[in-house]
Amino acid sequence: MPLMAASLGDMTVNKTGSWRNVEPHHVEQVAPCASHCPAGNDVVMFVTLAAEGRYEDAWRVLAATTPFPGTCGRVCPHPCESECNRTQLGGAVNIHSIERFLGDKFRNSPPEMPKASHTHKRIAVVGSGPAGLSCAYQLALAGHGVTVFEAHPQPGGMLRVGIPDYRLPSEVLDAEIARITDLGVEIITDTRVGVDVQFGKLMDKFDAVFVAVGFTSSRPLGAEGDEGDGVLPGIEVLRRINLGLPDEVGDQPLVVGGGNTAMDAARSMLRRGKKVSVMYRRTRHEMPAIAEEIEELLTEGIEITFLATPVEVLREDGRVTGVRCIRMELGEPDESGRRRPVPVEDSEYTIECNSVITAIGETSDLSFLPDEIKAKTSWNIPADELGRTFEPKLFAGGDVADGAGTVTAAIGYGRKAAAAIDAHLTGRELPTDAATSPSLRDRTDHVVPFEELNTAYFEDKPRFEPESQPVDERIKSFDEVRGSYSEEELLAEARRCFSCGSCPACDNCFIFCPDAAITHVKGDPFKLYIVDTEYCKGCGICAAECPRACIVMKAVR
Amino acid sequence: MEALPHLKNFTEVAEREIMTSGHVACPGCGAALAMRLALKTLGRDTILVIPACCWAVIDGPFPYSAAGVPVFQVAFETAAISAGAIRYGLDATGKKGINVVAWAGDGGTFDIGFGQLSAAAERNDDIIYVCYDNEAYMNTGIQRSSATPWGAWTTTTPGADFKRERKKNLLEIMAAHRIPYGATTTVAYPDDLVRKFRRAMSVEGFRLIHIFSPCPPGHKALEKDSILESRYAVESRVFPLYEVEDGTHYTLSMDPPKRPVDDYLNLQGRFRHLTDEQRAYIQQTVDEEWARLMHRMKVGEAIGG
Amino acid sequence: MQKILTGNESAAWGAMCAMAQVVSAYPITPQTTIIEELANLVAKGMLKAEFIKVESEHSAMAGCIGAQAAGARTFTATSAQGLALMHEMLHWAALGRLPVVMANVNRAMAPGWSIWTDQNDSLAQRDTGWLQYYCESNQEVLDTVIQAYKVAEAVDLPVMLVLDAFFLSHTYEAVDIPGQERTLGYLPPYKPSIYLDVNEPHAFGGIVPQDVYMEFRYKMQLAMDQALEEADKADEEFNRMFGRGYGLIERYHSDDAETILVTAGTATSTARVVIDDLRARGRSVGLLKIRLFRPFPAQLVREALAGCRRVAVLDRNICVGMGGIFAQEIRSALYHQPPERRPHIHGYIVGLGGRDIIPEVIEQIADDAEKRTVDDGRMIWIGLKD
Ligand SMILES: Cc1cc2nc3c(=O)[nH]c(=O)nc-3n(C[C@H](O)[C@H](O)[C@H](O)COP(=O)(O)OP(=O)(O)OC[C@H]3O[C@@H](n4cnc5c(N)ncnc54)[C@H](O)[C@@H]3O)c2cc1C
Ligand SMILES: Cc1ncc(C[n+]2csc(CCOP(=O)(O)OP(=O)(O)O)c2C)c(N)n1
Numbered sequence A: 001m002p003l004m005a006a007s008l009g010d011m012t013v014n015k016t017g018s019w020r021n022v023e024p025h026h027v028e029q030v031a032p033c034a035s036h037c038p039a040g041n042d043v044v045m046f047v048t049l050a051a052e053g054r055y056e057d058a059w060r061v062l063a064a065t066t067p068f069p070g071t072c073g074r075v076c077p078h079p080c081e082s083e084c085n086r087t088q089l090g091g092a093v094n095i096h097s098i099e100r101f102l103g104d105k106f107r108n109s110p111p112e113m114p115k116a117s118h119t120h121k122r123i124a125v126v127g128s129g130p131a132g133l134s135c136a137y138q139l140a141l142a143g144h145g146v147t148v149f150e151a152h153p154q155p156g157g158m159l160r161v162g163i164p165d166y167r168l169p170s171e172v173l174d175a176e177i178a179r180i181t182d183l184g185v186e187i188i189t190d191t192r193v194g195v196d197v198q199f200g201k202l203m204d205k206f207d208a209v210f211v212a213v214g215f216t217s218s219r220p221l222g223a224e225g226d227e228g229d230g231v232l233p234g235i236e237v238l239r240r241i242n243l244g245l246p247d248e249v250g251d252q253p254l255v256v257g258g259g260n261t262a263m264d265a266a267r268s269m270l271r272r273g274k275k276v277s278v279m280y281r282r283t284r285h286e287m288p289a290i291a292e293e294i295e296e297l298l299t300e301g302i303e304i305t306f307l308a309t310p311v312e313v314l315r316e317d318g319r320v321t322g323v324r325c326i327r328m329e330l331g332e333p334d335e336s337g338r339r340r341p342v343p344v345e346d347s348e349y350t351i352e353c354n355s356v357i358t359a360i361g362e363t364s365d366l367s368f369l370p371d372e373i374k375a376k377t378s379w380n381i382p383a384d385e386l387g388r389t390f391e392p393k394l395f396a397g398g399d400v401a402d403g404a405g406t407v408t409a410a411i412g413y414g415r416k417a418a419a420a421i422d423a424h425l426t427g428r429e430l431p432t433d434a435a436t437s438p439s440l441r442d443r444t445d446h447v448v449p450f451e452e453l454n455t456a457y458f459e460d461k462p463r464f465e466p467e468s469q470p471v472d473e474r475i476k477s478f479d480e481v482r483g484s485y486s487e488e489e490l491l492a493e494a495r496r497c498f499s500c501g502s503c504p505a506c507d508n509c510f511i512f513c514p515d516a517a518i519t520h521v522k523g524d525p526f527k528l529y530i531v532d533t534e535y536c537k538g539c540g541i542c543a544a545e546c547p548r549a550c551i552v553m554k555a556v557r
Numbered sequence B: 001m002e003a004l005p006h007l008k009n010f011t012e013v014a015e016r017e018i019m020t021s022g023h024v025a026c027p028g029c030g031a032a033l034a035m036r037l038a039l040k041t042l043g044r045d046t047i048l049v050i051p052a053c054c055w056a057v058i059d060g061p062f063p064y065s066a067a068g069v070p071v072f073q074v075a076f077e078t079a080a081i082s083a084g085a086i087r088y089g090l091d092a093t094g095k096k097g098i099n100v101v102a103w104a105g106d107g108g109t110f111d112i113g114f115g116q117l118s119a120a121a122e123r124n125d126d127i128i129y130v131c132y133d134n135e136a137y138m139n140t141g142i143q144r145s146s147a148t149p150w151g152a153w154t155t156t157t158p159g160a161d162f163k164r165e166r167k168k169n170l171l172e173i174m175a176a177h178r179i180p181y182g183a184t185t186t187v188a189y190p191d192d193l194v195r196k197f198r199r200a201m202s203v204e205g206f207r208l209i210h211i212f213s214p215c216p217p218g219h220k221a222l223e224k225d226s227i228l229e230s231r232y233a234v235e236s237r238v239f240p241l242y243e244v245e246d247g248t249h250y251t252l253s254m255d256p257p258k259r260p261v262d263d264y265l266n267l268q269g270r271f272r273h274l275t276d277e278q279r280a281y282i283q284q285t286v287d288e289e290w291a292r293l294m295h296r297m298k299v300g301e302a303i304g305g
Numbered sequence C: 001m002q003k004i005l006t007g008n009e010s011a012a013w014g015a016m017c018a019m020a021q022v023v024s025a026y027p028i029t030p031q032t033t034i035i036e037e038l039a040n041l042v043a044k045g046m047l048k049a050e051f052i053k054v055e056s057e058h059s060a061m062a063g064c065i066g067a068q069a070a071g072a073r074t075f076t077a078t079s080a081q082g083l084a085l086m087h088e089m090l091h092w093a094a095l096g097r098l099p100v101v102m103a104n105v106n107r108a109m110a111p112g113w114s115i116w117t118d119q120n121d122s123l124a125q126r127d128t129g130w131l132q133y134y135c136e137s138n139q140e141v142l143d144t145v146i147q148a149y150k151v152a153e154a155v156d157l158p159v160m161l162v163l164d165a166f167f168l169s170h171t172y173e174a175v176d177i178p179g180q181e182r183t184l185g186y187l188p189p190y191k192p193s194i195y196l197d198v199n200e201p202h203a204f205g206g207i208v209p210q211d212v213y214m215e216f217r218y219k220m221q222l223a224m225d226q227a228l229e230e231a232d233k234a235d236e237e238f239n240r241m242f243g244r245g246y247g248l249i250e251r252y253h254s255d256d257a258e259t260i261l262v263t264a265g266t267a268t269s270t271a272r273v274v275i276d277d278l279r280a281r282g283r284s285v286g287l288l289k290i291r292l293f294r295p296f297p298a299q300l301v302r303e304a305l306a307g308c309r310r311v312a313v314l315d316r317n318i319c320v321g322m323g324g325i326f327a328q329e330i331r332s333a334l335y336h337q338p339p340e341r342r343p344h345i346h347g348y349i350v351g352l353g354g355r356d357i358i359p360e361v362i363e364q365i366a367d368d369a370e371k372r373t374v375d376d377g378r379m380i381w382i383g384l385k386d
């Protein structure tokens, strides 16, 4: 014993861990962007990697879930952004522009993807839309042989024949499809299954068949005189434009509908120098088209007549001269939740036009299926979320299965179906959702809301939108309307990401622990911190100061 | 599989750990965190002088100590002279390159040790004097000090007799001594805290660092909210972060968007009893003090401090 | 080297010879000239020391404590109110086992203000764990400063040496000054047993739980026991080297005396003259000077007093409610003697607040004591006015 009260050792003898009744756990939680990405992209990961300037790594994260970053960066309605927690602090992160930047950056020289060794299994894919190609891409990466049958002369489905070039330039699509064929996927175009090759034959010859034929038939207008020349489905008009064919539309068309097809048809007409207008039976609020498309259409000077619908196509000598319409008003909500339009009595009026383009919805064309299979279908081919149908070797996905109507949903469906097909063919275990998007720590399935973030650590910086071509320029051609980020802009925008629920080792927990009870784990990039349970007093500062809700306090058992 | 890129919020905090776990600070103690961060910066060549205060207990009972550097526990009022004297002792025995740091509470600084503090500042003793300010005598169970703010409940200002006197402005008083370096900081801003310690280490003579230090039991606040309280203290301008060189040249360390003082008060039960009018009065005093600080800053610039 | 010095200057020169490394002090009459002289010695470069110009005695002692803990030899001086203000820190130095050396110029406590001598200030600090020496001459002051370091550093306890206001503090005498070099031969540089060392960090003075505090107190007691031997050795060694020794007590014509007077401080010198005079007149009186008061040299006191018939203790102090403090100490030291070796002990209160203790007063005390037939333990006040 010393002369006086002089210490002889440190306080680690005092295990203060016994004081606590709650304790911190480092977890990985779900970011709302990722939870709302139908393609299953690991949004936080690719955005944060991009923010670091690690573009190739970011691209690889995207490439794990989608072959179409350049495409989705342009046409996806980005539900990720609608849910983005950044919305409340300067606007949602411009995720799609970041994705687009990454897609474009590696468009012409994509990094090589590791491919599994050949399984000697062969899969037929019917339809080369995003669902079919996504499935083919994943199957090829898994080592399977894939043949895609496509009725159109060029692959891509609606990406090719629906969406016009001014939104999705064909060189973007070409390059991304080329990456798929470079993996060994065979795409046989100009071949309609049911006509050029029988469906039953595919079922016989291939180990599995994935049907992704999309929605290719247009719903009729249902107005008097809607049959005959001068009344054309929107998707048909767009197909002709996209394939470089004459459009067969007069110089004063009326587009009927409020979805993407209507918007694209109208804007394409404008670019072909026609005096086009749009008629929609509800209000702008109910329009199913992507909001930005509506916005752009209006800025381009196209008028939309709301709350009106054609009741008769007026003709003179068979030629369309105009449309008799009736005004509508909104009644009770229908099953879609939108308020049902009901005709206003005695409100009919006439407008002039010389073509009518119908774009009031599309549905599937399953006429190619043999009767015994068709019998088990309705408007769609019923399939579970992994694309499995009533036939073990028959899989289906994309619009034809769920009618989701977005490119990303189709991509996600294709990827999950590929996993199911792979499991079916190889007996490999079906990867869980957690395993398909890699996780670093204990995972919860909790989607992090804004309130759980600690926004003190994030600057209130506004979202940045890349510039679009000036209106009077862009309506003269099919050149792309929207611009892309410079590298500097990209970095600034990507750095706005909160990375909700994902720990980027910000060190707050380590730094703020009054008890020095959180330590770094050295040499393990995935497990970054350890809570020293011998000393943690359970104050909860680490969880409170975690910017990203990556620490949860749990009761001590 | 990629690991998420690392995004540090604070880049100045050293990895090294000098203070050990196992100390007996209450959960969520701002003073414990302040010490941990300070020692990370000061390093092992440091002698700590601790007068009576919570830290005299936190460090641990005989024969243990959490500080990891030599600690000299001294009488309540003697932090400044004791540290100064250690410096004289080191000088007299030819020992160089050691930080001598007085680490005192607000009671030991604003009240009982005030005379000795002033004397050490006047002598320009070569020490870093740290006041971790939890705004009351916490060690003895939450009695008022002259650092307790207007309106606060303490056990000696209970009920309707809540404190009716305003808090002393410590750094202003010390600036009037023309000390070479003085600064305010707080635990919510580790980089600021570290930088100020580093800056203090680079200056000779009397240096003062005033750390606002949340105390969950004393402020009747949640343990997890200590950093939040500290941050709100700065954002509401209740505790502005700034530096003073030679007592004349003022530099504001940060000027975050102004937060209503109510946000800060609402985190703490010690202010719960206050009426809207009383809260408005606090807001007014905070605004006045801020204006005065801005004024001093301008004057400092004008005379080219 | 011989110099004509006041008692205060002697204290300062003692600290100079001992090469105190840090001086931390605050002025108070009648101590002031000690620190003025030290300031001069430092300013002239004769003493290489840091001089902390503190703002109070509390800080003066805290300053010694801090510097001593950092490993430096320290010195301070004070008096009366200053000493009282230090009280908290006196405990700190002692329990901290820091061998600080301090000169205290005995001065009466206020109010009303008195700047003149009595022992109440130093005796009020009796229980703080400090050694206390009471000095009789300027030479003894200087020599005791040097001896004090030797003892303090041997037992890790602080030492206070006491000199009377004005009678010593401001009175000139010829003083022999050993100088730093010769003193170094007697007193090697300070080597602290444990100090604030960044290479071997310890925390000093943390909370001590109930189950260990007593042990530290016991260690202090052992150190005080040892201090008695060390003080004796230190004095003997000093005597060998410098030809001067004082003992822990001094017996002056006491061996065969029936009546022995007990004094401490400058009253001793006056008493010597009175003893000589009374002896010449055939009276059987002697004198016992108490130099070391803490630790109390009880055995030596017993040996000195056990054979006489009566003891008259001159207390220049008063423990109000109990009597003179030296008298109490001596009573308790002799209590354990068999009755035949236990003299009557009469306690006299004299010279408070600087009142002169002139030879007539001392003779009056001797007369009074010789007349007393019972030992009633009552305090006897000398020279009280109505
Ligand atoms: C004009 C328009 C604009 C759109 N804009 C967007 C947008 O901006 N963002 C968005 O997310 N979504 C948009 N969509 C919806 C999106 O394009 C579709 O939801 C998506 O393409 C569905 O993908 P899929 O693979 O299921 O089918 P599709 O893309 O429709 O592909 C099906 C493919 O199957 C082929 N096929 C069909 N039957 C056969 C057969 N019997 N034999 C061989 N091949 C056959 C078709 O030729 C077609 O190529 C738009 C749709 C249209 C029509
Ligand atoms: C001379 C003296 N008076 C009173 C005390 C009792 N005492 C110990 S700590 C303390 C309060 C300390 O308050 P502060 O300095 O604010 O530090 P805190 O405990 O709040 O950390 C008091 C009054 C003491 N130790 N010494």
Ligand SMILES: [Mg+2]
Residues within 6 Å of the ligand: B105, B106, B107, B132, B133, B134, B135, B136, B137, B138
């Ligand atoms: Mg306090």
